[in-house]
Amino acid sequence: MNKPIxxxxxxxxxxxxxxxxxxxxxxxxxxxxxxxxxxATQATRSRPSLAEPVGIAVSELVTNTLRHSASGLPGGxxxxxxxxxxxxxxxxxxxxxxxxxxxxxxxxxPDPEPLRPSGNGLRxxxxxxxxxxxxxxxxxxxxxxxxFPW
Numbered sequence: 001m002n003k004p005i006x007x008x009x010x011x012x013x014x015x016x017x018x019x020x021x022x023x024x025x026x027x028x029x030x031x032x033x034x035x036x037x038x039x040a041t042q043a044t045r046s047r048p049s050l051a052e053p054v055g056i057a058v059s060e061l062v063t064n065t066l067r068h069s070a071s072g073l074p075g076g077x078x079x080x081x082x083x084x085x086x087x088x089x090x091x092x093x094x095x096x097x098x099x100x101x102x103x104x105x106x107x108x109x110p111d112p113e114p115l116r117p118s119g120n121g122l123r124x125x126x127x128x129x130x131x132x133x134x135x136x137x138x139x140x141x142x143x144x145x146x147x148f149p150w
Contacts, residue, residue, distance in 0.1 A: 012036075015081070023081040026062065028072050036062045036080055043082045044089065050148055053128040054082070054091055057146050060121035061093040068105055069095035069142070088130070089148045097140030107134045107144050 012035050015023035024039050026032040040058040044050045058080060066072035079094040098104045109122045125132055129146040136142050 012039075014039075015079070020085070021081065021083045023079060026078040026080065028066060028074060028076040028078075030066065032078070033059055033062050033066070036078075039080070040082065040091070046084075047089065047150065050089055050150075054089065054148060057091055057125045057128050057148075058093065060125050061091070061144050061146070064107070064121050064144075065093060065095040070097055070099045071095040073099060088150060091129075091146045091148070092143050094137075094141055094143040097137075097142065104136070104140065106136070107142065 012024055012026045012032055015025055017023060022043050024036065026036055037055045037059045040055045041051045044054050062078055062080065065078050066076075070076050071078045073096075076096050078096075079092075081090075081092045081094075083090045083092070107122055109126055110116075110119055112123070113119075122132075125144075125146055128148075130149050132144065132146040134142055134144045
C-alpha cells in the first residue's frame with residue numbers, strides 16, 4: 001500500500017490572525033525579505049506613518065535572521081508577527097535558533113564603525129522604534145521584538 005505524500009507547506013504564507021494581530025511565515029529565500037516588507041506595509045495601513053519604519057525594521061530583522069540563524073538554511077522558517085495595542089505596535093521576528101554546530105549568538109547593537117559595509121541593521125531598528133529587546137526560547141529560537149508608538 002502506498003503511503004500518502006506529505007508536502008511541506010508552501011512559503012511564504014499568512015498565519016491566522018485577529019483584528020489586532022497578524023503574521024506571516026517565511027522561508028529561507030532572500031526574496032522573502034521583500035515579501036515581508038510588503039506584508040508589513042499592508043499590516044500597518046491603518047497607521048500610514050508607521051509603514052516605512054516598520055517596513056525597514058522588518059527587512060533588517062528578517063535579513064539578520066537569514067544570515068545568523070538556522071532559518072537561513074534549507075527548510076528554515078521565520079515567523080513575523082505584528083500586534084496592535086491601544087498604545088503601540090509590536091513587531092516580532094522569530095528564528096529557528098542557531099545553525100547546527102554554531103554557538104548561539106544573540107542580538108546586540110555593535111559599536112559604530114562608519115566604514116563597515118554591513119552590520120548596522122539593529123542600529124537602524126533601534127533608531128526607528130522606541131524600544132527593542134529579544135528573548136531566547138527553550139528550543140533555542142530567538143524572538144526580537146521592536147515597539148513602535150502610535
